[in-house]
Amino acid sequence: MLEIENLTAEIDGKTILNGLTLTVPAGEVHAIMGPNGAGKSTLSYVLGGRPGYEVTGGSVRFDGPNGDCDLLDMEPHERAAAGLFLGFQYPVEIPGVSNVQFLREALNSQRKARGEEPLTGGEFLKLAKEKSALLKLDPEMLKRHVNVGFSGGEKKRAEMVQMGILDPKFAVLDETDSGLDIDALRVVGEGINSIMRSPDKAVLLITHYQRLLEVVKPDKVSILSQGRIVQTGGPELAVRLEEEGYDAVMAA
Amino acid sequence: MSEDIDIQDREAREAAEKAAEYEHGWSSDIETEFAEKGLNEDTVRFISAKKGEPEWMLDWRLKAFRLWQEMEEPNWAKLGYPEIDYQDAYYYAAPKKKVELDSLDDLDPEIKRVYDKLGIPLGEQEVLAGVKGAKKVAVDAVFDSVSVATSFREELKRAGVIFLSISEAIREYPDLVKKWLGKVVPQHDNYFATLNSAVFSDGTFVYVPEGVRCPMELSTYFRINAENTGQFERTLIVAEKGSYVSYLEGCTAPMRDENQLHAAVVELVAMEDAEIKYSTVQNWYPGNSEGVGGIYNFVTKRALCQGARSKVSWTQVETGSAVTWKYPSCVLNGEDSVGEFYSVAVTNNHQQADTGTKMIHNGKGSRSTIISKGISAGKSDNTYRGMVRVAANADGVRNRTECDSLLIGDQCGAHTVPYIEVKNPTAQIEHEATTSKISDDQLFYAMQRGLDDEEAMALIVNGFAKEVLKELPMEFAVEAQKLLAISLEGSVG
Numbered sequence: 001m002l003e004i005e006n007l008t009a010e011i012d013g014k015t016i017l018n019g020l021t022l023t024v025p026a027g028e029v030h031a032i033m034g035p036n037g038a039g040k041s042t043l044s045y046v047l048g049g050r051p052g053y054e055v056t057g058g059s060v061r062f063d064g065p066n067g068d069c070d071l072l073d074m075e076p077h078e079r080a081a082a083g084l085f086l087g088f089q090y091p092v093e094i095p096g097v098s099n100v101q102f103l104r105e106a107l108n109s110q111r112k113a114r115g116e117e118p119l120t121g122g123e124f125l126k127l128a129k130e131k132s133a134l135l136k137l138d139p140e141m142l143k144r145h146v147n148v149g150f151s152g153g154e155k156k157r158a159e160m161v162q163m164g165i166l167d168p169k170f171a172v173l174d175e176t177d178s179g180l181d182i183d184a185l186r187v188v189g190e191g192i193n194s195i196m197r198s199p200d201k202a203v204l205l206i207t208h209y210q211r212l213l214e215v216v217k218p219d220k221v222s223i224l225s226q227g228r229i230v231q232t233g234g235p236e237l238a239v240r241l242e243e244e245g246y247d248a249v250m251a252a
Numbered sequence: 253m254s255e256d257i258d259i260q261d262r263e264a265r266e267a268a269e270k271a272a273e274y275e276h277g278w279s280s281d282i283e284t285e286f287a288e289k290g291l292n293e294d295t296v297r298f299i300s301a302k303k304g305e306p307e308w309m310l311d312w313r314l315k316a317f318r319l320w321q322e323m324e325e326p327n328w329a330k331l332g333y334p335e336i337d338y339q340d341a342y343y344y345a346a347p348k349k350k351v352e353l354d355s356l357d358d359l360d361p362e363i364k365r366v367y368d369k370l371g372i373p374l375g376e377q378e379v380l381a382g383v384k385g386a387k388k389v390a391v392d393a394v395f396d397s398v399s400v401a402t403s404f405r406e407e408l409k410r411a412g413v414i415f416l417s418i419s420e421a422i423r424e425y426p427d428l429v430k431k432w433l434g435k436v437v438p439q440h441d442n443y444f445a446t447l448n449s450a451v452f453s454d455g456t457f458v459y460v461p462e463g464v465r466c467p468m469e470l471s472t473y474f475r476i477n478a479e480n481t482g483q484f485e486r487t488l489i490v491a492e493k494g495s496y497v498s499y500l501e502g503c504t505a506p507m508r509d510e511n512q513l514h515a516a517v518v519e520l521v522a523m524e525d526a527e528i529k530y531s532t533v534q535n536w537y538p539g540n541s542e543g544v545g546g547i548y549n550f551v552t553k554r555a556l557c558q559g560a561r562s563k564v565s566w567t568q569v570e571t572g573s574a575v576t577w578k579y580p581s582c583v584l585n586g587e588d589s590v591g592e593f594y595s596v597a598v599t600n601n602h603q604q605a606d607t608g609t610k611m612i613h614n615g616k617g618s619r620s621t622i623i624s625k626g627i628s629a630g631k632s633d634n635t636y637r638g639m640v641r642v643a644a645n646a647d648g649v650r651n652r653t654e655c656d657s658l659l660i661g662d663q664c665g666a667h668t669v670p671y672i673e674v675k676n677p678t679a680q681i682e683h684e685a686t687t688s689k690i691s692d693d694q695l696f697y698a699m700q701r702g703l704d705d706e707e708a709m710a711l712i713v714n715g716f717a718k719e720v721l722k723e724l725p726m727e728f729a730v731e732a733q734k735l736l737a738i739s740l741e742g743s744v745g
Contacts, residue, residue, distance in 0.1 A: 050696050076699040077707075085700075092697035096715025105711060106701035113702070145715070166701065 001026040001170055001202045002047075002071075007058035008227075009046045016042040018227030019058070024170075026063070027199040031213055031238060032206045034224035035246045040206045041089060043224070044174045047204075048086045049076040062170070065114055080106075081113035083169030085162075087176045091155040094146040099158065100128060102146045103165050110166065131164030135191045152179030160191045171196055172204045177212040189215025210242035225250060290339045293317060296450050299344045303419045303454075306426060316439040316449030323443045329606040330635045330667060333548060333575050341513055343451045343484070411467050413497070414459040418486050421457035428459055432490055436519035436556045436583070444515040444550035444577070448484045452517070455486035460495040460526075469725055471500040485516040491526035493559060498529040500728055512537075514573075515550045524559030524586065529567070531724050533732050536572035541630075541742070543602025546574025553580035557589035557618070565592040566609065567723040569732040571739040574603060579637065581610035584618035591620040594720040596732075598713075598739045599632030599664070608638035608669075613649040613679070622653040625717045627736075628664035629743035635667040640683075644675040655685040658716050660709070660743050710737035 002024045009017040016039045024030045034040055046053050047060065049072075060071040064082035071079060094102060108118040119127070132139045135157045147155050156176055163171055173192065177185055189212055196203045205216060213221075213235065221237040222229045223246070230250060231237070241249050288295070296317050300310040325336070408415050414425060421429050439449045460466050491497055514536070522528050530553075539546025549572075555564035566580040582591030593609035611620035620640065628634040634657065642649045657666035668685045690712055698708035714721065714733050721729050 048696070048700050050700075051692065075704070076696065077702050077704045080700055080702040088697065092691075092693045094694055094698070094712060094715055096718035097711055102698070102701070102711065105707065106698070106703055109704070109707060110702035162701065 001028075001063045002204070003059075003061040005059045005061075007046070007060060008056045009042060010054050010056055011042070011052060015056075016227055017046060020224070020228050021058075022222065022229050024202045024204055026202050028219045029197070029203045029205055029216060031218035031221045032204060032224050033208065033221060033238060033241055038224045039227045040224055041174055042227075044086055044172045044204075044206060047071065047079075047084065047172055049074065049079055064169075077109065078113065080166075080168075081110040085166055085168035085171045087159050087163060087171060087173035089174040089176075089178065091147045091150075091159050093148045095148050097146050099142040099144065099146055099161075100125070103128065103142075103162060107166055128161070128165055131161045131195075134164055134194060135161050136187050137161050153181065153184045156180055156188060157184065157191075160188055160195070164191065164195045167195070169200065170202050170204070172206070174206045175208065176205075177207055177209060182211075185212060186215055188212075192216045210238050213238050223250065289342055291317075291341070291343055291451065295343050299451055299453065302344060303422075305419075305422055308426075308430065309422055312434070312439070313450050313452075316446050317451075319440050320443070320446040320450055323440075323446060325443050329577055329637070330633060330669075331575050331577060331604050331606050333604075336513060336548065338447075338513075344453055407467060412461045412464050413466050414457065415470055416457050418452070418455040418457045418488065421488075425457070425459070428490070429457065429488070432488055432519065432521055433486075434519075436521060436554050437517050437552050442552060445517050445552040448486060448515045448517045448552070452484040452486035455488075455516075457487075458489040458497060458499065460489075460491045460497045462492040462523075463494045464492075465495065466497040469498045469500055471502070483512070483514040483516065485514075485518075487516070487518040488521075489519070489528060489530070490521045491523060491528050491562075493523045494525045495523075496527045498725065499531070500725060501530070501532045502535075502728070502731070512547045513550070514547055516552070518551070518553040518580075520553075520555035520564055522555065522557050522559065522562035522564050522586075522589075525561045526559060527563040527565075528555065529565045530555075530580075531728055532566075532568040532570075533724075533728055533735060534568065534570045534572050534576075535735055535739075537574075538572050538601065538603045538739075539574040541601045543574065543631075546603070547572065548575045549573040549578065550575075551578040553578065555580075555582045555591070557582055557584045557586050557591060557615070559589070560587040560615075561589060562586045563590040563592075565594070565723065567592075567594040567720065568596070568607075569717075569720070569724070569735065570595070570597040570605060570607060571735045573605075576603075576605040576607055578605075578607045579609055581612070582620065583612045583614065584620065585614045586618070587615045588617040588619075589615050590618070592723075593620075593622045593624070593638075594723045595624045596627070596717040596720045596736070597625070597634055597636075598627045598736060599629070599634045600739055600743055601630040601632060603630075603632040605633070606635040606637055608636045610639040610641070611651060613640070613642045613646045613651070616646055617648045618646060619650045620652075622651070622655075623719055624653075624655045625720055626655070626657045626666050627660070627713055627716065627740070628657065628666050629660035629740055631663045633665040633667070635669060637669045637671075639671040639673070640681060641671075641673040642676050642679040642681070646676050647678045649676065649679040649681075651679070651681045653681075653683045655683075656716070657685075657687040658713065659687065659689045660740065706737065706741060709740055709743070713737075713740060 004020055004022045007017050007020040032040055055072055062069055062071040104124045111118055128142055129139050132142060137157045150158060156179060180188055193216055218235055220232060221235060222232040296313050300313055437445050439446055458470060489499060520528050536547040557564055564582050570576055584591050591611050597605045597607050599605050609622055622638055624636045626634040626636055636655045640651045655668045659666055666687055670683055672681055674681060694712050695708050698711055713736050721732055724732055
């Protein structure tokens, strides 16, 4: 579904991704782990098309709704409409704009781009309530402004409600587990399973810790270090990392 | 003279036909009759005669004109524009065929088409189409300075509400007009108001008698439709004891190559326990992206909260005009009277806006709220200028002012100029001001969810302006949101 080939990218002239190659087929959850500064967040922003992150080489192919496409050639909103979702490590506040308004506009823009009919207000609210229930988020929160005054845990849950509503084909989740207590971690993890575990979907799960991977069981685990994938294995790699640390595992 | 006029008329139309870029940049073929270019006593007499005014009205105009000749154009605002040649403008243009209509169904199809293009809100479209059960909004259409259609007059009449063009009111209710005209904004008030007093072309008169709640929102659409025609609208709204009225004013104008002068005056009077809600969406041609063309908008709007517990709310969404000079104000004479000012002013490209309010607290216990949201993009300048004054014997006054500025790009300016004069120690005055930029984080976040750059910008800007937009009547709010988005097109990236 996603094929990253020898990708290099820089910010302000500084190389962050340095020949990254990674393939994530449909039906797979692929965890990315790595030490601080390895380029994990940069990878997610580059996939999302964030301005300021300059791709200097390589390619990213994506199996969108209209078949295989060059992800790097698309605008951020086109990537979203093609089915790419980014779960932000630090979800952004938009004062004055309710979650309902934000997500309905976003969803209908995506649908329009895909040639689908827009959802009516009623249809949308039904969908939004369903997905908030899944993440055990008080539906009243949807009336509040996007991420404004949300606690860290609420932001992450709201982020997953957004994912549920937008129903992407491919999700890149950047440290979605950070800032969550144990109960919330379970709710969020189960939410990810319920929304994304499907033969025609895939997830790139960026995390520091094994505990999320106990709920969202990865098919593969890769270590990202200094801008490239240095090691790939099964779920047991994450367990080893947790026990031994990056230095020991990478030195082995 | 008539041959000249025909030539001018044709030139005007040809110029108008060039209109292309601006969404509302079209012109219609309704015949226009001009007063000759320039301004002198004869112009004033011509206007007064054209409108069949009584002697007292002509005298009032002439007095204003003589005052105006002694006055100088103010220059304290943070605005720069070429000197206006007042002798090089037309001061009167009216549709040639004035027909009294029984209903809006009989409206000239050309005018109907113009309204369609203006995108009049659905509710009013239904009303225009005569749909039964449509939410009633009375539309007093000010088309090129003269009212050509008035709807729902009968229903309003049953309620006792008078809603007429000011010209009609001068003829039909001379005593009422005489009693209040110039009482809130005197003839000598300021340069532009005095000019308006001399040459006002038309406008609206609303009178709501004691204890009457006006049964519908009153709505006027202004259009400037003749090249070089200064627009001098005059609006007077009087709300007697215990009455209520909500008035909507919306404006668009066709594209022009030459700057157009507009100097309107709006006077509101609220007696004891009366409430007036005055909402404006202003979308006059702002000039092209280089700043050429565009309307000069010098407006004097003031409300007299005369009675105890009277209340006036000004809500404005200002997206248009090359130059905006406008300070809707409240003189709070009544005890416990309330003044509110909610404003969104957007400037893009080379637009300049110097706008704000004055809250003059003379009454004990009077309260005011000012919420101003300025949005600047391109190379524009956006200034909030506001005054809060508390008189010595006005005990227990409260004011809260919130001025927020949003900058888009790095070539625009936002300025806040508050004047606070407090002569009574019991007053509580709060002033907050913030300036922020739209962050790349916000834009990318919204785009990652599926919005394109302009949709993302519109969403964030509408969120910023929310506190003001929610004060607008529903249909207007929808229109205003679209306008904010249109005004900021091309300002991303």
